[in-house]
Amino acid sequence: MINQSIAFTKPWQVEVQEGTFAAPALAADEVVVKKLYTLISPGTELACLSGNESWFGMPGTPGYASVSEIVETVGDERRWNRGDIVFHYGDHSRYQVVSTRGTFLEVPAGLDLRWVPFTRMATVAFTSVRVSNIELGDAVSVTGLGLIGNMAAQLAQLQGADVIGMDLSAERRRIAEICGLFETYDSSLGEGKARVAEWTGGVGVSTHIEATGLSKVAADSLGWIARSGELILLGSPRGAHNADLTDVLNYCHLNDRGCITFKGAHEWRFPVEPDPFVKHSMVRNSRIVFDLMQRGKLKIEPLISHVLKPEEAPSAYEGLRFDKDRYHGVLFDWRQ
Template sequence: MKNRKVIFVSPQQVETVEEDFSPAALADHEVLVKLIYSLISPGTELAMLSGKEWWAKLPVCPGYASVSQVVEVGRGVADFKPGDTVFHYGNHSEYQVVSASHMFIKPPADLDLRWVPFTRMATVAFTAVRVSNIEVGDYVSVTGLGLVGNLAAQLARLQGAFVIGVDLSSKRIETANLCGIDYALNGGNGGVKEQILALTGGQGVSTQIEATGVPKVGVESLGWIGSLGEIVFLGSPRGEFNTDVTDVLNYCHLYNRGCITFKGGHEWRYPTEPNAFVKHSLVRNSKIVFELMKQNRLQIEPLLSHVIKPEQAQEAYDGLRNNKDDYNGVLFDWS
């Protein structure tokens, strides 16, 4: 059969190739699937496309989250059959062999298939809420209102918090308002700290979720975190930033508000599959996200900016890198 794939050929260069594909005999736990939609993860995939990530040597076929149709199953696969629709972690390859025992879930039959790949972005965001101390009535700030930051803000609001989102993009602020975020501030206009302190009666937020991955933003946000508060690093920090770390540590430990806790919120903090000794897992979180989507308690449609063909891959990645106002949630349609 012919198989289309999106390939990162070299830094900032993307091609969609077609090649012959003859999968080997499936192992007992394996499944052959055909993509319906796959979602670009802007942060991770643009980092890969830069050619600077040691774990993603170019050329490489990227990918993050998919909804597919089962074509064939291995002999040991009992819960899935050809024709089933499944959510899984997959790359941008029209046909691929994946494990049915690793993040391979049937979404609800009445869920919009375009929304299904966003489940992974929501479970990435979920970690920030899971590790936090957010309680009903708390004020929470989120810096960076891209896919993950927006979803983290929505989830914090579902946790009972009053949420303040911060971004440089007026379009992302508009999207945050459409998604029900309580307050959305434009960080490019300055005075963010003052606005947040005003909104919180001078107390500052109890939880700050840093979703930009820009180290400077994380350090600057310490100034509006209240006493005994916390900062959760959701976006993977990238890029160089020079500062006096002693000043940062002393501020968190001693000065002014003090006693600020640093937390990591990476998605792999929790096991993939349900575990009798751990409450949360990626599978459990994914099923919760499905239900929140079904009930329209988690807004996905405002995040979906483009549904395009794989042959437009270069255009998609250029847009995500250079035109963040218009490009946000970009799906490849493999039909």
């Protein structure tokens, strides 16, 4: 079989490579899959492409959000069969040997296969509401309405919150509104504190979800969080930011400043597989996302900006880097 894969060969260089795929002897918990669609994770993959992520070695194949068809199993593996359609954390390649343990799930019948890889981004966003104290009727703000922030805002609304989404991009705000976000704000105008005060009658939000990964945005948001509220750090902070740390820490310490709780919302804080002693897991969250998609409660279609051939990978990453308004939810179609 001829395999095709997307490779980051050096900083800011993307290549599409071809070679012969020969699967090794499979273990009982391994299968060979043929990708149908894979989704680019813009924040993580651009960080890898920059060469600044120490865990990602170059040359290397990025990607961790896939829907695939099983094309080979071992004889004594009874659970999975050739032709099964599965969601898993696969990379940007046509064929791959993958483990059936962990987040390797059969796709429900009738679910749009283009939506399935977005489950990965949705479970990342899910962590923000899982760690929060959001309850019915709470006021919540979200900074950054890319894929993760958009879905975090949708999930916070499903949790019963009134949500205001903030972003510099008019296009991202428009997409968020199509996805059902009732209140958005142009953060390029500044004065986020004044806008939130107006929206909440001067109280502030009880929960703020920071999805940009920009440290300055997180620090600025402290001014509009209500006393005894919480700041959820959903976006992974990248890049230096010089600030007075004492002033920031006073917000989480002094009651007259806010007494704010900071919470990290990295997805790996939960176990991958269900555990009888832990309520949440990544597998459980993924299944809930499937259900929300099928029932039309989590909107995915407006998030898809491009469905491209693997050969178009260099232009896809260029678009995500330099044309963020038009490139956001980019899928590779491996079916041909």
